[in-house]
Amino acid sequence: MNTTDNLIPRPSHVALLDGPAFTLTSTARITADHSAGPVAEQLASLLRRATGFELPIVRETHPGDITLELEETFDDGPEAYALTATESGVRLTAFTAAGLFNGIQTLRQLLPAALEGTDPGAESTWVIPPVEIADAPRFAYRGLMLDVARSFFTVEQVKEQIDVMTQFKLNALHLHLTDDQAWRIEIHEPEHNPSGLPYADLTAVGGQGAVEVPTAVPVRGREGFYTQQDFRDVQAYAASKNVLIVPEIDLPGHVNAALAAIPQLSPDGQAKPMSTTAEVGWSTLTADLPATYEFVREVLGQLAAITVGPYLHIGGDEAKVTEHDDYVAMVQQFVRIGAETGKTVVGWNEFAAVELPEGAVIQYWHGDFEPVARQAEDHAAKVLMSPADKTYLDQKYAPDSPVGLEWVEGGPFDWADYYNWDPAQGGLKDQHILGVEGALWSETVRDNQQAQWLLYPRSVSLAEVAWSGQEVRNAGDFRRRLGALCERLARQGVAFQEAPDVEWSATSLWPFPEAETSSPPKYGTIEA
């Protein structure tokens, strides 16, 4: 087996060529014109780290070069790329910088695993088999969700997660910024503040919480919030790696932290106490309070103004204590307010109960698929596929998993459960589907390593489901490729679950110190 057989996600077309292989040597140069420059820099620093080669970036070609080229005529979609490696050089072409970035992730996997990390060990020859690859994603949106509300992840931690996910060509990171236990995004006091709502308290008060799970996960160290500048910073970093940030303000349920910060949002005008329980579905905004709409308009307005990407997620899930009529009245307004910011609104599938603006995105996670399919047909809504039993990354792998929840029916879930499905289901065709997203709810997660352990390898399954066409996917072959991949993850210091049915080429960093491996109690009151 050579590296061309191990690529993840599997490209649409891979053909070995006759003739000698390409060898990267100390005199090699990377050729890129101006527009491909930033991507060339990223490739160079990746290659320099392990090889120690100088690898200057130049404009002209010479034999032995890696050449990056943006081509106007390349028409297989914005993220497509083509890569050819022969003895005389590697040529990577794409229509956009995003396409080149994707191609670089493939190039990375074509080189020996010793490329990853800072210690190449005994590796001294950097060979790429002669190969021709043409590749394009099945879906435009290939995402992960990080619940930064139940457990806070610092800007640095979020960047680390982006570093890992992008090697699998995942290109969207949804940040669940608010929930019952915490509010994580700074909202400035506006000049026009008719009801005098104390917006600064959203983070001053609401930023201080987290979920407390008695045995495993203390609150301390899992609080915090992003300033608006932090949020811009994360987005800029993400953009440099072809990742779009999708911010979520969860409405009209999951709002206790907002109610704790802003007393005017409750009918009795009293601030609610902060809460650290993991229960869901017990808080709500109030439909007949004018402050509700003033608040939502201000928050969504400020968030939209600092959001680079086209999407604004307004939640909509599990509003169990909201009367149905109130839910519809409020969410109908929120959807309008969201659309007025100029963004495309996204919501969990419950929000399909209201009339959605054209092009809105429905994130399907559980329950009745009929209204979702209908809105997709009638209103050109797009569907983001996150069925809990195929994508939820907070779920345990096995009953004895040291972190994770187990409320989703059919679980626990391993890499194969999240690999063996087709997002085009329930009458949906590919053109109705924006993409696939795996959600990491963070009630039981304490740090990045624990997050990684839940994410990998299952996010790798999702990455291939979202990128590769059904016709090139095969679970047995994927299992083999996973086994080889993990040498790379181990070298990168990424924790992963050593699934018992995979022959791993390396062992995972076990992220749980002995004292902290006790399982959290079973909780959660919902069924998917």
Ligand code: TNX
């Ligand atoms: C359901 S899935 C939720 C989250 C919880 C998760 C785990 C969804 C849209 N909502 O609020 O974190 O279950 O308990």
